[in-house]
Amino acid sequence: MPVTSHDSHDLPEVLDRREGPYGEVVLRRHGALLQIIANGCFLMDTSDGRSERRLVDAAADALTASGERPAPHLLIGGLGVGFSLAHAAADPRWGRIAVVERERAVIDWHLGGPLAGMSAEALADPRTEIVEADLIDHVNETSATYDALCLDIDNGPDWTVTDGNGGLYSAAGLAGCARVLRPGGVLAVWSAQPSPEFEETLRIAGFQQVRTEEIPVARGVPDVVHLGVGPG
Incomplete structure (x- = not known):
């Protein structure tokens, strides 16, 4: 049904809007849903979360397949609405x-803000x-190491929120991801669509057992998780 002037309750309500170092981020409420918009690009909402949960489970399953690891350490790139963190x-x-999030606004929305109920x-x-930081800076500078790294900071390798994020999915960027992984650690990357080119880049960067797992969605093209096992 088309929205009319009498259907204002169906229009999104802006709860917070901030201009940060990477552009504008907005938190909206649309009915029962909370939505995050970055630079005018819809990122995610609280409607489902199955693909974010599967992102974490796929990494855990890949670790289990490679051998027993007691209490593996996990790094999540992107806090978002909190599905991945809550599931982990x-x-x-x-x-x-550890969750790396570069937008102070997103962190605040979780720390006592509208998204607190999620996380x-x-x-x-x-x-x-x-960890309040840009993920690229974190993987290149931290002394910490992890057994799994789950990335969900863009709509995928071919659809980044900001131009600067593109370098993360290059061979050099993935080498930084591999640097923080313990031998045989797993990289899992969420994407709104498959990317054969990214699979090849993972192999070029030294990742092994590269594969792509589809995640059915309510409608449209399935989401995917790209997986690779780091060197060692």
Whole structure:
């Protein structure tokens, strides 16, 4: 049904709008849903979360297949609406869980803001920490290492939120990801569509057992998770 002047309750309500170092980020409420918009590009909402949860589970399954790792350490790139973090924290298999988020606004929305209901329990978990940083800077500068790295900061390797993110999916950017992975660690990358070119770049960067797993969605092209096992 078309929206009329009497259907204003169906229009998105802007809860917060901020101009940050990477552009504008907006949190909207649309009915029961909360939505994050970055530079005018829809990123995600609270409607489902199955693909974000599968992102974490696919990484865990790949680690299990490569051998037993007690309390593996997980790095999540992108806090978003909190689906990946909440799912990881609900799984006792994980040890330390770090989430890298570069937008202060997104962090604030979770720390007592409108998205707190999505992540409060996970953020109260002593295994969890939020790192306010650009992911590219973090993987190139941190001394920490992880057993799995789950990336969900763009709509995929071929559809980035900002131009600067494109370097993350290059062979050089993926080498930075490999640097923070322990031997045989897993990289899992969420995407709104498959990217054969990105699969090839993963191989060029030294990742092994590269594959793409489809995740059915309610309508349209399935989401995917690109997976690769790091050197060693």
